[in-house]
Each structure stands twice: as C-alpha cells, then as structure tokens.
Amino acid sequence: MRIFIPPAWRTRVDRYRLKATRCKDCGRTGYPPSEVCRFCGSKNIETVELIDETAKLITWTIIYSAMDGFEERRPVVIGILETQEHKARIMAPLTDVLPEELQPGMEMEPVLRRISEEGESGLINYGIAYRPVLKKVE
Template sequence: MRYSIPRFWRERLNYYRLKAAKCLDCGRVLYPYTSVCRVCGSRNVVEVELINEKARLLTYTVIYTAGEGFEQKRPVVIGIVETLESKARILARITDVDIEELKTGIILEPVLRRAGEDGETGLIHYLIMYRPVLEKAGS
C-alpha cells in the first residue's frame, strides 16, 4: 500500500491526539475534527483532544477474514466507543481483549498500537486503538 508521507504528516494529530471539534453553540463534541458542526451547522467550534478520555463500548463486530498481507492480524475487532466525558463517538479497533469476554458497556482506554508498515516507503503505521481498562490490584 502506497501512503504519502506528507499526507501522513499533515494528518498525524488527528490520528494520534484524537483531535475533535466542540461546538460552542450546541455543546456537541464531534470526531474527527470539523470546522462546521454536523448537528446544528454552526461554525463556532473549538479544537479539543480526546486522547485522555476513557470510553464505553457501544457496539462492535469481529472480522475473521482478512485481505492478502493481513492474515496475521485476524481476528479484528472494530467497535463504536463513546467517550465518557465529552460523549464523542469514535469508530476504532479494539485490542488486548479476549473475544469470548467482550461485551457492550465495558470501559475502554485509548492506546497507541502498531498497525502495519508500508513496504515501499518504509513508513510504520500506528493507530489509536481502545483496550479494556485493567483493574488495579487491590481494587
């Protein structure tokens, strides 16, 4: 897969900081970032980051098939998560989870994970994925 290094560089904050837009008129937080609120149409938005927010798993699917070159990544869990504080919804991969124990409503946290490598450019792709929040010993 050929991926443009300049494009990657321009979009890195959207991917790695979970840059979103908060509408100052209706209060909604929209991911990915947009300069116009998709709910009320206002242009009165500010940039916010969601990288430190935990999220609740709303729904998910498990993909057992994979295209050529991605066989080792099976199965892939894709979910829609909603951040606990800002209520932004994000489509993301779910990682570090036993599929048999996966259920909606669990609390997740964002983590940076290696997603792949572009053989032509040598660019290593990372993604923000979500994993279940680990229980601390003694809690």
C-alpha cells in the same frame, strides 16, 4: 529532488491526540474534527482532545477476512465507543482483548498501536486502538 510525505504523516499528530471538535452552540463533540458542527451546522466550534478520556464500548464487529497488511492481526475487531467526558462517538480497532471477552458498556482506554505495515516499503502505520481499562488490584 522531490520529497513525498504521505498524508498519514502530515496528520499523524492530530490523529494521535484524538483531536475532535466541540460545538459551542449545541455542546456536542464530533470525531473526526470538522469545520462545521455535524449535528447543528454551527461554525462556532472549538478543538478538544479525547486522548485522556476513557470510553464506553457501545458495539463492535469482528472481521475475519484479513485486508492486505493486516494478516497477522486477524481477526480484526472494530468498536464503536463513546468517550466519558465529551460523549464523542469514535470508531476504532480494539486491542488486548479476546472477542468473547467484549461486553457492551465496558470501559476502554486509547493506546497507540502498530496498525499495519505496507509490504516491501516497510512503512509502518501507527494509530489509536482501544483496550480494556485494567482494573486495579485492591
């Protein structure tokens, strides 16, 4: 019997930790990780994790037409964020926020969310989404 493991399962741990690569030559961090620095071409790189960093919202887009498996999450809001420490740019869905509440520069944090469900197979895909950092009540 051949056991088929979808690629999403094999790479899920890396995706859930938000692994990225930081270049030891130019100092910039790229996400997703790559074997060569996408900014200067150096191979002198190290792996870093971005999961514990908050990020600043740079811009976003709102998708009203649902893709298969995303119907219940309409509209889908996709943001571009920059992490606070490594200054890595990440494109990710935004969650727990209404589109009209979004502000450039707002501080957001990564959370694990159900992203989609694959029809009759019932396979549920999880992924990282960003939500606003909840302000502590003084």
